[in-house]
Structure formats: structure tokens, C-alpha cells
Amino acid sequence: MPLSRLLSRVKFDVYLLSLIGTVAVAAVFPARGPAEPIAKGAVYVAVFLLFFLYGARLSTKAVVEGIAHWRLQSLVLLSTFALFPLVGLGLTAALSHWLPTELAAGLMFVCVLPSTVQSSIAFTSIARGNVPAALCGASVSNLVGMVLTPLLVGVLLTTHGSGFSLKALTDIALELLLPFGLGQVLRPWVGPWITQRKRVLSYVDRGSILLVVYSAFSESVVAGVWSHMDVRSIVLILVLDAVLLAIVLAATTAASRLLGFSTEDEITIVFCGSKKSLASGIPMANILFPGAAVGAVVLPLMLFHQIQLFACASLAQRYARRPIPAAPAPDAVRA
Structure with a gap:
């Protein structure tokens, strides 16, 4: 597949350049100074709006129906919240002497995040997988992640300077769960309007993330966090992100085949079980970690996000090239 077509599939250029910018x-x-509280207030409003729109767009019926495929959903959740953290613990322990504390915490934070929604569904569709199950798996992963991610941060990242506490869990509920719940309640009224304006609202999604990134990196710059970061550490985290993704992709593929899932279900498990959400992760990091550390903590997530887009776009095209099963021949007309 030509590189230009691959880039057009994953929308790499514009969004990545926006993040870098x-x-x-x-x-x-x-x-x-005076601009700091203004930036924090704008972030609060943007994140509230972001999760309200998520709630308003998510079909409750689709989630309920998808949960019936419990074997598939269980494997996705196990990959997202068990396999990833185990691999992350191994990598950070093996390289603890070479990674700065904030980047090691950032790598572990990647491991405890929920799956993406939009790109998981998009790649499953391109690969001709089980799209309804992907919608359910990614959505349930995000719902579970709003509770499980901060709990895993508290358990696994205590040695990395995590700011987790009961207050952090309360903040997650107020800033993420509350607007999400409001969106679900108001969905019958605002859902159709939002569905008709997906393109416009996608800019709201991305704009919210960019605003949170700006605030997070501003705090880290003012606090001097980057003064002890070097190029070697950043390259190392890039390599570790790639290794982490490769291990999980291989493990989810092998597990799907070993457990006898169809190819369509395997595709869903691989894409939903190997991806991590930038949209959920950056707002959560903004709540769970000390302000000055957030910029460095989210760097591994930003790098992982781009790596997963390229890897999964290539994998989706490979799945899509498989032969289409022949339709069964019609019964012969009986005399």
C-alpha cells in the first residue's frame, strides 16, 4: 500500500502537527501568572463538553446488545486492563535505571488506559471485522476505564509519584462521569442533532485535547520538568511504546485463534484490545498527576497514539486483503 494512501487513512499529518505545534x-x-487559572478554567469546560458529547453520541442499546458477546468482550478487557499493565511493569522494571521517573510513570499510565472508540471501530470496519462488537467493546472499555484506570494508577504507580487519592477519584466522577451521564440522559433530545454534525463536533473533540495538552505542557515548562530530559530518554520511550504495542498485538492475535474465535471476532479483539485512548487519557492525566509532571507523563501516550495508528492501519489493510467468502449457491429448482 503506498505511503500516501496510508497517511490519508490514519489522518496522521494534520493532528500530529497540531499536537507538535x-x-x-x-x-x-x-x-x-494570571493566565494560568484562565487556562485551567478553559480546560475544565473543554473536558466537560468533550465527555458530554461522548455520552450523547453513545447508543445505550448498542452497548447492552454487545455485552451479550461476553467471551469477546472479556478478552478485550483482559488485554486492556491486565495484559498491558503486566507488560508495562516488566518493561519499566527492566529499564528503571535508564528512564526518568516521569517517563516511566507515563509508560505505565499508557498501560492502564481504556481503548479508543473511533479508531478501533474505523480499523475494524476497514478490516471487515465485527463492527457492532467493536462499538460495544471500545465503549464498555471507556466506561470501565473511568473507574478502573484511576484505581490501577493508585495501585501500580505509587512509586512513580502518582497523585492518586480519593479526591482524584471524586474529580474523575465530577469531571468525566457526570458530563458523560448527562449526555446519556439528554441523548434522546440532542443525539440526532449531534449525529448530523459529526464533522463539526470532531473539531470540538480535537480542540479540547489540544487545549489540555497546552495546559499540561505549560505547567511542566514553568516548573522546569524538561530541564532533566534528554534525547536518549525520549528515543527509548518511543522504542518501548513500539515494543509494548507489538507484544500486545501478537498476544491478542494468538489468544483469539487459540480460543477459536472467527476471523471477524479476532479483528475486533486485536484492534480494541491493543489500542489506548488519547482522548480519555490526557484529561485523566490532568486530574491524576501533579500539575508540573503532566506534560512528561502524557508524552509516552502521545507517541503511542501515533505508533498505534500506523501499525493498525497497516494491519487493517492486511486483513482487508483476505478473500471474501463465496456466497452459498442457491438451491436447485425442483421440478
């Missing part, structure tokens, strides 16, 4: 702006013009 946002980090550059934060490095040169961080929010200081």
Missing part, C-alpha cells in the same frame, strides 16, 4: 507554543508561551 501545541507543545511548541506551550514551550515558548506557557500560561504563567
